[in-house]
Amino acid sequence: DPNSEANLLNEAGIITVFNSYGTGIRLWGNRSAAFPSETHPKNFINVLRTADVIAESLEYYTLQYIDRPLDNALIDAIVESCNAFMRKLKADGAIIDGKVWF
Structure with a gap:
């Protein structure tokens, strides 16, 4: 869902954490908090x-x-x-x- 809270946070460079159906904790989002102002590969x-x-x-x-x-x-x-x-x-x-x- 593009309008979900997780996606809105990801757009701001914030990674969300969730428990994936009993398979353990997962991160949603792949950029650091330096994004979007910084575009260096180290943002990932x-x-x-x-x-x-x-x-x-x-x-x-x-x-x-x-x-x-x-x-x-x-x-x-x-x-x-x-x-x-x-x-x-x-x-x-x-x-x-x-x-x-x-």
């Missing part, structure tokens, strides 16, 4: 969630490099290992593309 909740998961994964993975002496070889190793992770995500179809650089 799924883009933000994916970026958050990737960032947290890279942060967790790079914990192994903490307290090591920082030099160019270590930086190259960190960048390459992170890019290997991004290539795997791309090969799995999880992302379109991704690259880490320093």
